[in-house]
Amino acid sequence: MVGIRDIAKKAEVSISTVSYALNNSPRVSEATRKRIQTIAQEMNYIPNMAGQNLRKQKTDIIAVYLSSYQGTFYSELLEGMNTKANELGFDLIVCSGKRAHLFLPQRLIDGILVIDMTYTDEELLKYADLKYPIVVLDRKLEHDNVKTVLLDNRTGSQAAVKDLIKKDVDKIYIISGPQKNYDSIERTKAAVEVAESEKIPYEIIVGNFDETSGYEAGSKIEIESWKKYGVFALNDEMALGIYNYMYENDIDIINQLIISGFDKNKVMQYLNPPIKSVYYSKYEWGAKAVTVLNDLIKEKETEDELIATYYGTN
Amino acid sequence: MVGIRDIAKKAEVSISTVSYALNNSPRVSEATRKRIQTIAQEMNYIPNMAGQNLRKQKTDIIAVYLSSYQGTFYSELLEGMNTKANELGFDLIVCSGKRAHLFLPQRLIDGILVIDMTYTDEELLKYADLKYPIVVLDRKLEHDNVKTVLLDNRTGSQAAVKDLIKKDVDKIYIISGPQKNYDSIERTKAAVEVAESEKIPYEIIVGNFDETSGYEAGSKIEIESWKKYGVFALNDEMALGIYNYMYENDIDIINQLIISGFDKNKVMQYLNPPIKSVYYSKYEWGAKAVTVLNDLIKEKETEDELIATYYGTN
DNA sequence: TCATACATGCGAAACGTTTCTATTGCAAGC
DNA sequence: GCTTGCAATAGAAACGTTTCGCATGTATGA
Structure with a gap:
């Protein structure tokens, strides 16, 4: 050496x-x-980084904490984060699981991006108290040292429900995610508002964002043949589950029941018929989150951010 | 502090x-x-890790180098790696892009898992000469300090081609990946062997493992209506591209042309008809790779490994 | 000619640990 | 009672950098 x-x-x-x-x-x-x-x-x-880190008391590394590597969901998000991080002079590392959670207090990294509900609010706030720079993407947190970069769940959800109504559905089913999940709560709220203001009957079925729960939700939808139904699944995994259930039970997914999803997974467009979904730039989301984190680390003034969403097949 | x-x-x-x-x-x-x-x-x-690292001259962190976060492909692999790494007392971090490549010589990490063709053989061998523990999953490398954990591309490919032949196809198209790609070469070789020994005409079309190249490959397949074709795409992305091309051009994907893929992406089963694919446990692959890397780091005797593959819709 | 300023370089401390070697005190053995 | 041995603790060096304060030498201005 x-x-x-x-x-x-x-x-x-x-x-x-x-x-x-x-x-x-x-x-x-x-x-x-x-x-x-x-x-x-x-x-x-x-x-030698160990030497540098020790002396400089910083590492120029930031980390994303994910609850799991599962799902195609993260790819684009990570690309966005990585590109922006490099642009700003950071290395980005991706960590999953509880072990990595010491990296921050151990000063191996300069800041974290959290999109992992297995970290509790209390935990994160504790770190925030210690002045560790934190950006969260999966919840709203009130703290001077924590910034949020969230999706504009409202606009997309509203558009999705309006679209279903335009297709003359008689009733709307809203398939929600986990009860305390921020995105789920926001999406539900926005969807309910539209349904109520348009005076369309609606019903909420609680799922948990995975495909199985969508399938189960599908089985809970009571279908009367002379009516037309709209189903707004609050993410695509569940939309897929519902799709499967309906497909297996020979429900006409065009004329009898229309499914809308959220996230615009690639799979959706290969379904037959394809399923519309609320979409947004995961890339931009990731990049913005890193920008905010950078501001936090460099102690610049910075604001919470909202990422726009759209609705359609595009 | x-x-x-x-x-x-x-x-x-x-x-x-x-x-x-x-x-x-x-x-x-x-x-x-x-x-x-x-x-x-x-x-x-x-x-404080910096202090510990400096003194101990190790970090108990290993890294995976990916060429990109793109694609659902990696999720399961990473889960396998992460679980096994934690089991063995390591933290796993995931890095993408050229910046991270200094982590190893900078002694931020104790070893790397490479599945990223943007790193050249020479580069990796240079590190190997310096005794950095390296395990590669995407190529065969001859060096005392480098171990390989590869897929058994042979068995799966042979099974796929045999299956096509069993369906009475008159000709087989093999859609390969990038020319120097190890997996592509191996899969092609195995496929060709079967076709030749069974005396079925075959043709190789060179793709590059992405969906577009599959689509283009599809357009190069000349279809005569009285014949039946088998297409063995050497990964699922390309299989998807071919599927799309055939779908758009109204080719009967059951009776006129049969597609087989490789990797068993989730999407495949949602296609109509679903596409068979060579599969293997990515989880096991990742876990095995980490095990070998651990042996290398701890300077235990260790062997190259081969991960079994299977063929079907399962 | 002398004080001042500045460019250039050096020495040493510091970052937070681990671990080798040395010291102390006490109990056991004769 | 005096050595020996061992358990428990302390001291200090080391890991590889960065950076503060200081020293030297040369050029500048009056």
């Missing part, structure tokens, strides 16, 4: 000079800077 | 004693160990 010392020896200067040279500090002359840098190159010097 | 020093002061012992106590060393008495540990608890002490 060649270190800064070895370079100093070879270049016959002090280690501090080497450090300054390698960091392009104006405290060394142009000449020695160049000289040292080429020597470092020749010796294949690579700085 | 409460550190080991603060605890020492409070407990009125030396910092070395604190360190021993916190690490459950037998060098301190049971009594003081307990005493110090409760004090540490009370003070909310969390060890």
